[in-house]
Amino acid sequence: MMAAERIQPTAGFEPGLIDRLPAVRGRLRANAPLKDVTWFRVGGPAEVLFRPADRDDLIAFLRNRPADVPVTVLGVASNLLVRDGGVPGVVIRLLRGFVEIQADGTDLLAGAGALDLNVAKTAQQAGIAGLEFLCGVPGTIGGALRMNAGAYGTEIKDVLVGAEAVHAGTGEVRTFGVGELGYSYRHASLPADWIFLSARLRGRDGDAPAIGARMAEIQGQRGDSQPIKTATGGSTFKNPQGHKAWQLIDRAGCRGLTLGGAQVSEQHTNFLINIGDATAADLEALGEEVRRRVFETSGVQLDWEIRRIGVAAGDAGAGGAA
Structure with missing residues (x-):
């Protein structure tokens, strides 16, 4: 077993959860920052971050963890918004040991x-x-x-x-x-x-x-049409039946719309981007404003495609991941 790494609480989480968790061969870290692993580059910490060594390590952890401790699973956090208060419980990140x-x-x-x-x-x-x-x-x-x-x-x-x-x-x-x-x-x-x-x-x-030529074509089309070199979370909303989300957003006058440090991409309106100093609250509020304007102009309700997890700033001690 590797010794669990500990850092001081930074977002209102009470210390001690890590001491209640079973022994693992992977890595446990209390109050682990998530901001730098999300593609949006926003969000609070995980109360505890667990990186399993492999499949068996993860299974053993789940069989032995306290039943009242919630778990949330992350990959590379590409289509994810972590709220500013962080994620209570254990965040499991599947990296090495799951990439073969x-x-x-x-x-x-x-x-x-x-x-x-x-x-x-x-x-x-x-x-x-x-x-x-x-x-x-x-x-x-x-x-x-x-x-x-x-x-x-x-x-x-x-x-x-x-x-x-x-x-x-x-x-x-x-x-x-x-x-x-x-x-x-x-x-x-x-x-x-x-x-x-x-x-x-x-x-x-x-x-x-x-096959390689087709892949190059896809990657070229993606680079030309999407803001892939900015801090974004991918497609923000699902395409409603019979519609394209980006067209509804454009017709609602939301192209380039800004709230705090968050902006609707001018290149592709179904992408929200962090223009430098956005908070998760900025991005989520901008998304809700887009939804409101689209419904007001078209009568179509957009559903989030981006997964939103965690709690708002100041609510980190509330417990339970959203």
């Missing part, structure tokens, strides 16, 4: 922490076609499984054979077929207390150079 990718015929076996881009690259190297879209999805396989991520006409459900997950409350491990996950547009019906561990994805035989 292996080709098996026209299948790929990928850990939940594997970057979508790296999965696409591995498929290309193995001559597996059909997974090119993943190079245009910022995030990890675990996040893609949780939200049925997609891009350029393909969603994860279209290439998924099955996924292994562990129950956060009991430590039970199960493999789910794609039909058991209840996928729809940017949604999976599997309860949130199941944590994805890995996935089997299925492509088809392809030509590596042609």
Whole structure:
């Protein structure tokens, strides 16, 4: 077991939670900053951050953790807004130990922490076609499984054979077929207390150079149309049925709209960006203002695609992750 790292409380969390947690082989850190790991570069700390050494370390932790301690799972926090008061309980970050990718015929076996881009690259190297879209999805396989991520006409459900997950409350491990996950547009019906561990994805035989060319095309289109070099959280709102969110936002006059340090991107209006000194509260409030204006002008209600977690500033001692 590695010794748990401790730092002084910084956001209103009472000390002591880390002392109630079971022994691990990975890393536990109290009041761990999350701001620098989120793509928005905003947000408060995790009351405790846990980086499991591997699958078995995570399963053992979940089986032995106190039942009253909430857990929240992060990947690379690309489509996530952490509120300024931080995240109570234990934040589990799946990094090393969950990033392996292996080709098996026209299948790929990928850990939940594997970057979508790296999965696409591995498929290309193995001559597996059909997974090119993943190079245009910022995030990890675990996040893609949780939200049925997609891009350029393909969603994860279209290439998924099955996924292994562990129950956060009991430590039970199960493999789910794609039909058991209840996928729809940017949604999976599997309860949130199941944590994805890995996935089997299925492509088809392809030509590596042609696959690489398609990936380059996707990445070029993404760079031309999206503010990928700024502090952003990806697509902010889901596309309502029969509409494109960015068009509704543009028609509502929100292009370039600013609140505090947050701005609606002028390049792509379905992206919020941190223009330098935004807080999570700025970004969330700007998103709500966009939703209000879109409803006022079109009668269409936008639903958040970005996942928002944690508590507002000053509420860190309230307990329970949102």
